[in-house]
Amino acid sequence: xxxxxxxxxxxxxxxxxxxxxxxxxxxxxxxxxxxxxxxxxxxxxxxxxxxxxxxxxxxxxxxxxxxxxxxxxxxxxxxxxxxxxxxxxxxxxxxxxxxxxxxxxxxxxxxxxxxxxxxxxxxxxxxxxxxxxxxxxxxxxxxxxxxxxxxxxxxxxxxxxxxxxxxxxxxxxxxxxxxxxxxxxxxxxxxxxxxxxxxxxxxxxxxxxxxxxxxxxxxxxxxxxxxxxxxxxxxxxxxxxxxxxxxxxxxxxxxxxxxxxxxxxxxxxxxxxxxxxxxxxxxxxxxxxxxxxxxxxxxxxxxxxxxxxxxxxxxxxxxx
Numbered sequence: 001x002x003x004x005x006x007x008x009x010x011x012x013x014x015x016x017x018x019x020x021x022x023x024x025x026x027x028x029x030x031x032x033x034x035x036x037x038x039x040x041x042x043x044x045x046x047x048x049x050x051x052x053x054x055x056x057x058x059x060x061x062x063x064x065x066x067x068x069x070x071x072x073x074x075x076x077x078x079x080x081x082x083x084x085x086x087x088x089x090x091x092x093x094x095x096x097x098x099x100x101x102x103x104x105x106x107x108x109x110x111x112x113x114x115x116x117x118x119x120x121x122x123x124x125x126x127x128x129x130x131x132x133x134x135x136x137x138x139x140x141x142x143x144x145x146x147x148x149x150x151x152x153x154x155x156x157x158x159x160x161x162x163x164x165x166x167x168x169x170x171x172x173x174x175x176x177x178x179x180x181x182x183x184x185x186x187x188x189x190x191x192x193x194x195x196x197x198x199x200x201x202x203x204x205x206x207x208x209x210x211x212x213x214x215x216x217x218x219x220x221x222x223x224x225x226x227x228x229x230x231x232x233x234x235x236x237x238x239x240x241x242x243x244x245x246x247x248x249x250x251x252x253x254x255x256x257x258x259x260x261x262x263x264x265x266x267x268x269x270x271x272x273x274x275x276x277x278x279x280x281x282x283x284x285x286x287x288x289x290x291x292x293x294x295x296x297x298x299x300x301x302x303x304x305x306x307x308x309x310x311x312x313x314x315x316x317x318x319x320x
Contacts, residue, residue, distance in 0.1 A: 030087075032062065034067075036094075043183075045285075075107075082254070088265065093250045094156075098159065101161075109301060116266040118269055118292075121202060122221060124199065124218075126197065126210055129213070150176065151175075159308075162311055162312070186206070221234075
């Protein structure tokens with residue numbers, strides 16, 4: 001009987017201590033590393049979430065942009081941090097595919113801790129409305145009629161860039177690709193007329209310009225519905241291309257972060273996304289917030305990575 005009572009007491013203590021750890025966290029400011037430069041979808045969406053998370057946690061979020069390398073350096077900075085929950089990366093998940101495309105060491109998703117996902121986002125291809133092409137088919141025809149003269153940018157998405165390269169191979173296009181450090185930089189060049197078209201995420205300056213009719217959307221590079229542009233053709237479903245990209249935006253912690261603390265982040269992110277005011281703010285920017293648990297975010301990422309080897313093998317044919 002004494003042994004049973006001792007076990008019960010120990011179990012109760014464990015539960016009490018676990019609850020106390022979660023309730024006490026955080027006790028100091030939290031460091032959030034945005035794995036991309038300012039002005040893009042990643043930066044804008046995280047900064048929209050930040051005030052709500054600060055209110056929930058009762059601590060300030062110290063946000064740092066570590067752009068370049070398609071998100072890989074920013075994610076690596078966090079993965080090497082102390083696993084105490086005080087340093088987190090968002091939205092680092094685009095770096096998973098980028099590390100493969102850039103011929104780096106592929107990430108093992110078991111070597112990190114997924115806190116939660118907060119948005120699933122498709123990329124779109126935009127252009128200026130005064131161009132001599134108004135549809136995807138007209139755009140492809142224009143490139144073929146003007147070999148080597150058309151420039152297409154990417155707002156820091158290596159996966160989207162590889163999708164565009166696969167299209168160039170299939171359509172036998174002589175086209176120039178330009179990779180930018182952020183959606184903000186890419187938006188500025190597209191609006192300024194320095195490139196002919198650009199793939200970008202929602203919420204960017206270019207996306208807002210499209211909502212006003214100042215830019216046109218030629219295609220959806222993903223599989224979901226893009227807010228404000230539901231009729232835009234999708235590469236795979238409507239246009240018949242094999243490859244496409246859909247991006248999940250997640251918060252990532254270092255491996256070894258205690259489960260109580262990971263769960264605290266997960267519940268805080270869910271609580272923030274449930275806030276009507278934040279939902280309205282996201283929708284005004286063109287974002288479609290979607291909560292995914294840490295496990296769901298990990299599974300989504302694993303499924304997305306499965307399509308990369310075939311696309312890489314196909315893109316070996318790309319000459320530029």
